[in-house]
Amino acid sequence: MHELLLFASVPVHQHHELLQQLAGLTAMQPRHCLERRLIFKAYRKPGLVTARTGASQDLQSGDLQRLNKMLNGGMFYTQVVGPISEGDFGSAPIPVPTPDPDIQMAGMDDAKPSVTESPHSHYDYERQPWKLEFRDIPEAGTRSAVTTRVMSSALLPRGDIVPSMNAWGYSFVTEYVVEGDMFIHNDIVIFLHRVLHYPTAEHEYHEPRRQLPVFSEMAPLEKSGSYVLQAAITVQDGSNQETMKTASQHLFGLREQLRSAVRLEQADRLSLDTRAK
């Protein structure tokens, strides 16, 4: 799948006004989103034999070639995204696990994060749903004035994701929180968001946090608190020129409509580089 994007920077004083403008444009109420984003980095497992390609190259079977390509291809950072709610922040940890795992399991269903939860509910790391999001570096040398990149998403099992990710050759790097509002305008997903950092702790976290700090302690990455407006369209088949053209035309249409409010433009390609070196 391909993703076409346009970005704009929104200063904090314009945020409220823009929310209202977008609500009017899309004829829907903003959907507030809070997401935990864990960053994982791919690494080469030690002991992996890199098949030497030499004179025997012709003898390699197709499957082996593909496998080699996969193993020795580019290494990328990927994100694991999990939706959370405001109530999850600063909530008390889950009570100490009782010896009987069944009772514990029964209690966990209630702790499932949902919007309607009371602020005193528990944040249950073990029930946190996750989604793996892979984003390639934006395509280079496109004439079009939109950012285009290959993307893919996959659902992951709930709970502690680090062991599975390690097994797949990814190591945990860091995590942050994204806060924002989402609008849907026909095929375009408009996401007005900003990145929040966890408060600096004494010790480095080498794995995802099992409980979240109080929300007010979260500090925006951009000190002024400004937001990023992201307009995205996903396209099933990136090789279909017709669809890609339609998608970028939709984005340009949105850019025209929002011209008096914000300037949507292409992002710097290298700033969206996800390759691991």
Next chain:
Amino acid sequence: MADSFTLPLRPLVEKRERPDTLPVEIAQINSQWGSFRDVNEDVLRARIEEEKERDGVLEAEEREKNGAEFDMTERLEQLYKRRAEITQFAMQAHMETMFALDFVSLVLSKHAPRQAETSMSAFLKQVAPLGSLDTEVVSPRPKPETASKDVSAVSRGWRIQNFNAAANKLLNAAARLEGEVASETRYWNETLAVKDKGWKVSRLPRERQALGVQYGFLEATPVFRDRGLASLLRAEDGALLLDRGLVASQARFVRVRVKQNGGVSGGSTLTHPGYNIGESIEGRILQARDAVYEEELFHELVREARLMATYGVTLRQDLIRIPAADDLEIVLDLVDATEATFHSGPESSQHDSLLADGLAHSIRLLLAYAHRQNLRRRTQVPPPLTPKKRTTPEYHLLRPALAYLQHMSSVRWLESFLEDIFGVLRSAGLETSGYNADVFETWKRPHASRSAPVEAVIEQFLTPIESTFTGKLLTPQSSFTITVRTSLSSPPFGTNFDVSFDFSKYPDLKSPGRLGVEDEVQVALTHLLLLDIVSMISSDDLFALTADGKDPKDTRRWEAVYPHLGELLLSSSNPEKHQKMKVTISRQGLSVETYLVRNIDGIGRGAWELRSTHPQAKTWKSPSSTDKQAEQPSLIEFVSAETSAPADER
């Protein structure tokens, strides 16, 4: 404007002393009309007549002239002539202006040659050298005093006239402006009133200087969504006008009529709106909104009706005909509001009108529900873009209503059938516990839904409708269950009867399962009851009853030889005196026949049966049948009588 002061714009008219005093005027009249002595009434009247005639003649002449000129070619000719005149005139003026320009330029060229040269014509430059003409100030001869007095009087007159004209223009402008301000104020006040009532007032997307009000439904099909916007125009006096463009002003409504046996027996009444149509701007907006809703409703109904051709729904230009159930036909059409009220005729019935009203309300509610679903779908993260276009599926408007009617009809049929057949059993003196009906069971069940309560109610209406009938049989621990399930939205389509038996006596008896046709259900159930009666007759209970007070060895019992055919055998020691009983049951009645068979063991059938010619028969009719029956012995009495009667008496 209380502290306003008026500024006189008109010049003050001086009250000059009249130079034309009366003697002067008298002298003037004398010289013009002759002496006053000649003036009398007749002379004056004659003069007036004369003047009138002259005017009349002139007018008549003019009229004639106009009439004559109506000739087309002449008019054209005249038009060209006039145009030529105008052009000529303009050319003349141009020429003269150019002459004047040349002249002034030539004069000026004496003093400022360079500047003047630019405005001189080429011809003049060739002919006359620069600076060849000079001017000199000449002191004019002093004018006589009378002339200067005349000039000043004339210029004064001119000035006053011009002042007056200017003042008039200003005052007119002021009056116009005042009117404009008043009407503009009224327009904006009314617009604000509309906005305060909660309507969305915005600029029109195409005419950016005009205001529009959005009254349509955002979730409607794009065609109708875009029509939900009308511009708010200002009338001459500032009143608000709702301009809906090229839409028929007459409001139209979807009318539902119910036809019974071909004749219209009921129609939906147009619910009177709670606003005055056309009275206020609010009323007009509401009317426009209703009209758009109705038209969208009909559009969607037509779309769905096309899909429902398999159910026999036919579609003509503006008419949808739905054969609902039995002899019931539903007709939907879009009519003007004046026609929309249903006038009850001789064939109309209260029930059908209620039905039509219910249908009319339900399709509107379902459309509103579909709008809500559209909003939900629209605000979900969209699927990736593909070349294939996403289409909106047809809404469920008619299907749930039709499913309800079909279900109702099936349930009624089943009820009447069960009523009949259990009536037959009761009239035969069999103590049945009857049956239990749980109609529209699915709607009574608590419905778990995450959507809003309003939507949850409608969601229930969209699920397949189920009704359950349960009944106990005569044989203990035996029962039957029939579940009637109707769904037109998801397969299996239509009405299905799920029939299941719990009959311990015949464990090999399979439940027929899902049946689609009413006759099959009838056959299955009748057969079950036949088996039930046969097993009852051959049961131990009845045996005990008939054997009461007799020697057990002496009594014989009925054996169910062919239970599925309703045949029982009372074997006898005499091989020629076997007695056979045949039970038949139908919706109309239950009949039992006993006769002697003369074959060896009594088991043979058909020609081998060798039945006697004097059967004993008994029939119990359903109590609903018209012919009154005399008091009859019950089935049990009949059977026990037959059992105990010695066979050789026949």
